[in-house]
Amino acid sequence: MPVRRWGRELQISAYAGSSNEGVESANNANVPSYNTDTEEGAPDKKVVISLKGITKVFGPKPNAAIELMERGLTKEQIMEKTGSVVGLKNVNMEIYEGEIFVIIGLSGAGKSTLERCINRLVEPTRGEIVVNDIDIRALEEEGLRNFRRRHIGMVFQNFGLLPHRNVLDNVAFGLEVQGMPRERRYAKARDAKELVGLKGYEMAMPSTLSGGMKQRVGLARALATDPAILLMDEAFSALDPLIRNNMQEELIDIHEQLRKTIVFVTHDLDEALKLGDRIAIMKDGQVVQIGTPEDILSNPANDYVVNFLNGIDRSKVMTCESLMKRPELIIPLRTGPHTALKMMDDADQDIGFVADRDKRFVGLVKAGDLLKAIKGKYPLKAAVKTTVRAVQPDTKAEELIAILVETDYPIPVLNEQDALVGIIHPGSVMNKVRPDNGEIAQGAEA
Known part of the structure; x- marks a missing residue:
């Protein structure tokens, strides 16, 4: 059976490249794509x-x-x-x-x-x-x-x-x-x-x-x-x-x-x-x-289907693929802390997600840590938090919720090549998965 790596702890790998600063916008950061189309009607299906x-x-x-x-x-x-x-x-x-x-x-x-x-x-x-x-x-x-x-x-x-x-x-x-x-x-x-x-x-x-x-x-x-x-x-x-x-x-x-x-x-x-x-x-x-189960839960065809699905725990069916948003900003590891801070400021982001030259996810960096790196004249990788909980597109929301209650940052979604394909914010999960469960939602937002 294929191995599914849910809730992984990622460690930064050695990077031998230059730490030259260079601005790379979100639009040309080569964000990997992930096919979110349903299988129904797919041309490659026999x-x-x-x-x-x-x-x-x-x-x-x-x-x-x-x-x-x-x-x-x-x-x-x-x-x-x-x-x-x-x-x-x-x-x-x-x-x-x-x-x-x-x-x-x-x-x-x-x-x-x-x-x-x-x-x-x-x-x-x-x-x-x-x-x-x-x-x-x-x-x-x-x-x-x-x-x-x-x-x-x-x-x-x-x-x-x-x-x-x-x-x-x-x-x-x-x-x-x-x-x-x-x-x-x-x-x-x-x-x-x-x-x-x-x-x-x-x-x-x-x-x-x-x-x-x-x-x-x-x-x-x-x-x-x-x-x-x-x-x-x-x-x-x-x-x-x-x-x-x-x-x-x-x-x-x-x-x-x-x-x-x-x-x-x-x-x-x-x-x-x-x-x-x-x-x-x-x-x-x-x-x-x-x-697909997720299609039906997310887009019931009529009132009969809505009533038929009543009482189902959506977190056991919905996956991170349907909950994630495309990353607005990916910071190359070679970027210097000054440029990284400017990229985050331009994108109005308090947290940046960092990738290496092969587009593999490395970790995340906070604005405050970048300021410390600038003051201490450290490279970007010194400010990057590398022990980060990550999920895959097919990770069930139930698994995701258990991770969210233990973290204070958006969860990165990685494909099989460890490339960043999406970001999940806690609030969006609770609205889609458990809209009536205020207690859990508050816990995840904390």
Whole structure:
């Protein structure tokens, strides 16, 4: 997994360059840029699942129901007039390769129906489904069966284990159905079993396993066939909270290793925000908003989404990228203290952020310390505070708040190359993350 360096303590590195003074304005200081665009619609993302106009009507008169639906009648009115239920209404969606895409909604919103349309466990009444460039609706029975076996893995709330088979045979079952020789399928099953933390449980029977262990077997069985896509429907909903949290962490770890495309259905908003690269919120068979967790929290599409998100702790979701401001001034380390003080005065700043010749962040300097350096005829680096708490753009606001209450300066945001890409002021954090929490806000401002 990639290492995330949160709340780092930075130390100044030796600088062998000249301390010649030279004025460099904020406009030509070559401030590094950081892409703040959302991933949604990004041109470099490969679409692996495309749903267009997906509509599903359950009942005796689907065509009549669709006609009434297009005239604007509600689900209740359509049910009353036709005896049919509109499960999905003109759903359009694109899912990218390697992402965890979460579908969330209240009971009856259509989330499970939508997911099962992807591999036609539920047959859409109307619409287009393309998975890995395959027109799924055009497949005949045998072609659809082979598609499911080789392209899609499924994990549901009901574990669906074969009670008369041990763990290894359960994990290998999909490979057995594919006709893979015994020795080879067992080797693959063992790899999948160990990936989900089932080492040593090869011969255990399902009846001896806890709920969490049974779900691990189900996940290993889905992974053993090496599908490009995993469909997970309320996979962790039946588990106790602690086990559920552990399984969520396991899934994140596995996803980091394998980069499978995962479509995950849940009714739990905390679970969606924790797992999802992007989230689709559904209501009455329609998708009301798709976006990253941060997008949805920052820009809810309508009042329904606002109410749906009510009570969520934004600090667990929002990141420093959305809270930071572009640095107005970066002082080169080679600058002398006189010039540095003038640059700060011109920019109306009491604190300056210093970078070396490679644009790496060095530390911060205060006006008072510059005056002391001028008086003592010291170079700029003698006045720079180098033990500084810093964060990265993907650091969660929750982590940031813990740092803010212990510091008396704006927090620098650094990219992977340690270049300064943003500054975060305490007041702006509290206004966006916890606008009603005056006690915390005051503590951070102190």
